[in-house]
Amino acid sequence: MRGILIARWKQLLRNPWTFLCFTGLSIGFALILGLTGAGNTIRVPIAIVDEEVHEAPIISQLKQETTLQFYEMKEQDLLQFIEDGKAEVGVLLSKDSYKLVVGVESTTVTIAENIVRQTYVNYFQQQSIIDRAHMSAEEEKSLLQELEENLNEPIFTIQASNFRTDEAVIYNPTYQFLFGFSLFFVIYTIGHSTTAMLTEKKQGIWDRIILSPVSKWKMYVGNLIYSFFEGYLQVVIIFSFFFVVFDIDYNGMLWKALLLLIPYVFAMVALTILLISVIKNIQQFNVLITIVAVSMAMIGGAYWPIEIVESKILLTLAKFNPVAYAMEALKGVVNYGYSWDQLYYPISILLLMGVVMISIGIHLMERRHI
Amino acid sequence: MLELVNISKRFKQKYAVKSMNMLIERGEIVGLLGPNGAGKSTAISIMSSLVEPTEGDVYFKGQSILKKPESLRKVAGIVPQEIALYTDLTAEENLQFFGRIYHLKGAKLKERMDDVLETIGLTDRRKEVVKKFSGGMKRRLNIGVALLHEPELLIMDEPTVGIDAQSRNYILETVRRLNEEKNVTILYTSHYMEEVEYLCDRIYIMDQGNLIAAGTKEEIKRILSGEKTIVIKADRITESFINEFKTHPLINGMNVEEKQVSIMVAKEVNMFADIIKLADKASLELNSVNVKTPTLEDVFLHLTGRALRD
Numbered sequence: 001m002r003g004i005l006i007a008r009w010k011q012l013l014r015n016p017w018t019f020l021c022f023t024g025l026s027i028g029f030a031l032i033l034g035l036t037g038a039g040n041t042i043r044v045p046i047a048i049v050d051e052e053v054h055e056a057p058i059i060s061q062l063k064q065e066t067t068l069q070f071y072e073m074k075e076q077d078l079l080q081f082i083e084d085g086k087a088e089v090g091v092l093l094s095k096d097s098y099k100l101v102v103g104v105e106s107t108t109v110t111i112a113e114n115i116v117r118q119t120y121v122n123y124f125q126q127q128s129i130i131d132r133a134h135m136s137a138e139e140e141k142s143l144l145q146e147l148e149e150n151l152n153e154p155i156f157t158i159q160a161s162n163f164r165t166d167e168a169v170i171y172n173p174t175y176q177f178l179f180g181f182s183l184f185f186v187i188y189t190i191g192h193s194t195t196a197m198l199t200e201k202k203q204g205i206w207d208r209i210i211l212s213p214v215s216k217w218k219m220y221v222g223n224l225i226y227s228f229f230e231g232y233l234q235v236v237i238i239f240s241f242f243f244v245v246f247d248i249d250y251n252g253m254l255w256k257a258l259l260l261l262i263p264y265v266f267a268m269v270a271l272t273i274l275l276i277s278v279i280k281n282i283q284q285f286n287v288l289i290t291i292v293a294v295s296m297a298m299i300g301g302a303y304w305p306i307e308i309v310e311s312k313i314l315l316t317l318a319k320f321n322p323v324a325y326a327m328e329a330l331k332g333v334v335n336y337g338y339s340w341d342q343l344y345y346p347i348s349i350l351l352l353m354g355v356v357m358i359s360i361g362i363h364l365m366e367r368r369h370i
Numbered sequence: 371m372l373e374l375v376n377i378s379k380r381f382k383q384k385y386a387v388k389s390m391n392m393l394i395e396r397g398e399i400v401g402l403l404g405p406n407g408a409g410k411s412t413a414i415s416i417m418s419s420l421v422e423p424t425e426g427d428v429y430f431k432g433q434s435i436l437k438k439p440e441s442l443r444k445v446a447g448i449v450p451q452e453i454a455l456y457t458d459l460t461a462e463e464n465l466q467f468f469g470r471i472y473h474l475k476g477a478k479l480k481e482r483m484d485d486v487l488e489t490i491g492l493t494d495r496r497k498e499v500v501k502k503f504s505g506g507m508k509r510r511l512n513i514g515v516a517l518l519h520e521p522e523l524l525i526m527d528e529p530t531v532g533i534d535a536q537s538r539n540y541i542l543e544t545v546r547r548l549n550e551e552k553n554v555t556i557l558y559t560s561h562y563m564e565e566v567e568y569l570c571d572r573i574y575i576m577d578q579g580n581l582i583a584a585g586t587k588e589e590i591k592r593i594l595s596g597e598k599t600i601v602i603k604a605d606r607i608t609e610s611f612i613n614e615f616k617t618h619p620l621i622n623g624m625n626v627e628e629k630q631v632s633i634m635v636a637k638e639v640n641m642f643a644d645i646i647k648l649a650d651k652a653s654l655e656l657n658s659v660n661v662k663t664p665t666l667e668d669v670f671l672h673l674t675g676r677a678l679r680d
């Protein structure tokens with residue numbers, strides 16, 4: 001078995017291009033979409049028309065917003081921006097009110113308005129509560145009324161959907177794309193690695209081993225361990241790269257995240273074995289793995305957060321999708337600080353899927369003599 | 371040593387091998403000859419315990435290998451028709467890998483590797499990646515891998531297809547040396563008649579799944595003892611010329627090549643006058659007409675009505 005691992009490893013060193021290519025693609029896409037923020041968060045300019053607004057924490061709160069990215073500019077520039085169509089909407093801020101400057105009617109406008117309104121409402125509420133401490137009974141009464149009115153304001157809330165809880169969604173594009181593309185591209189690396197087994201069988205290398213004193217299952221185990229190792233190496237390289245080069249700190253959860261990738265990579269090795277067991281040749285495999293990987297990535301929330309998916313069918317499909325569980329676990333750990341208790345479920349599902357797929361896959365391969 | 375009894379192998383409706391009997395004695399070189407698709411590789415897979423026959427049994431040293439293939443596998447070396455090597459690894463690394471699966475290690479492994487590399491003549495290319503080898507070198511390494519565990523019985527499936535004459539001769543010499551010096555029993559498969567004729571003591575000839583002849587070279591040639599072969603060479607061969615022969619009542623077999631036609635007739639028949647007349651009729655310029663005693667190639671032609679190589 002050690003011989004198999006050594007042989008496969010040497011082959012990778014002689015011919016690392018596929019491996020490097022998919023590693024590079026993962027890093028590249030995560031960089032372009034995740035770190036630079038291009039292509040995901042829409043930028044909305046804000047301008048201060050009344051310096052008193054600084055007395056309130058409105059601006060700092062807006063800047064922390066992740067759904068849209070608010071950034072400051074001069075009022076004059078903002079108006080010019082909208083006129084030139086460089087932004088869909090801008091917001092002019094004063095202490096007690098705000099004004100939307102709308103260039104194009106779009107959902108961005110609605111979202112921006114809701115965010116800004118809620119920021120103001122929150123501020124007013126806090127203000128009211130703080131003021132209440134120094135008020136007379138009469139004033140208090142009217143204030144309560146005011147508070148109630150404030151609360152009754154229709155507040156736009158984003159539906160938070162998560163596998164089990166209904167907490168608010170944290171959307172962090174860096175992690176979204178870093179995790180998403182790592183999980184996506186590693187499927188190809190693993191597929192490339194496991195199909196080597198198919199080629200070896202076709203070439204007759206396995207026949208030689210069948211005729212030797214080494215048993216066939218050792219050959220399977222050796223090859224599967226190797227493919228697991230190759231896939232895992234890739235995700236470790238990607239995650240470490242971002243950790244070292246871009247100071248992405250995974251909220252201190254790098255180790256936990258890397259551990260979570262173990263059941264995922266295992267499940268993907270199993271999946272590719274299952275795919276190999278139903279195809280006739282490598283060409284078919286390449287088509288099939290592309291279809292499977294892309295649809296799993298889409299449904300599993302590797303390209304965009306699964307939280308924005310509303311279709312019941314898609315959400316049901318996600319329940320059978322290893323990518324969904326892995327994304328859920330990774331984001332859970334890094335964004336929400338899940339404990340092992342909360343991770344137990346996705347981990348066991350991934351392991352279970354892996355065991356089932358690998359068993360069926362090898363069984364079919366043996367039955368069909370491939 | 372190895373015996374096939376009434377072996378058949380069916381794929382779906384088609385028989386690749388039909389009721390085949392074969393015996394290989396210790397120390398022999400036995401040839402298995404047949405054109406493409408004859409069923410040679412299928413027969414080899416069965417006798418090396420890789421494929422189960424639909425019917426029949428295979429005995430190694432008197433024991434059936436269908437249920438207990440271990441005794442055969444331990445001492446048999448199989449050279450597959452396809453190159454079964456890791457092409458991204460060097461010659462040495464391949465030998466190391468396949469040596470390890472035969473539980474060779476350390477000094478013993480090294481000794482065996484050196485010996486094999488010497489035998490196949492790749493000692494000074496040992497550190498090169500197989501991908502960069504010529505066809506002949508790959509073939510040699512493909513054989514070398516099967517020699518690592520010093521097999522008593524070597525089963526070779528067309529070890530010389532698609533390589534240059536020099537490599538081919540080298541392989542033939544190697545096979546002969548293995549047999550003479552190390553007393554390795556060899557089954558040699560080929561569709562080159564002259565290889566089998568050169569190497570083998572006894573020969574089996576297969577066509578379309580059937581054994582159509584078996585015996586020593588002399589026995590097989592004796593099948594045609596009543597016949598002779600006439601080789602006619604001309605500048606070109608025309609359709610009409612061939613057709614004349616095809617319908618000729620005295621001709622028992624014919625093989626057409628680019629500028630040459632071989633016909634088979636009974637020994638006592640004199641064909642010269644006819645040949646010249648027919649050539650005239652087809653306005654062909656004859657270069658030569660030769661009579662020779664039949665070769666194995668002619669036997670095959672006689673038995674199947676077709677040439678061994680098309």
Ligand SMILES: Nc1ncnc2c1ncn2[C@@H]1O[C@H](COP(=O)(O)OP(=O)(O)OP(=O)(O)O)[C@@H](O)[C@H]1O
Pocket residue numbers: 381385386404405406407408409410411412413451561
């Ligand atoms: N796995 C298989 N499934 C179906 N048919 C097969 C299979 N293996 C071989 N055959 C058929 O059996 C016949 C004999 O094939 P085989 O490979 O044994 O011939 P061969 O004598 O080795 O030919 P070649 O000189 O081309 O190697 C062929 O017609 C082939 O198509």
Ligand SMILES: [Mg+2]
Pocket residue numbers: 410411412451527528
């Ligand atoms: Mg063959």
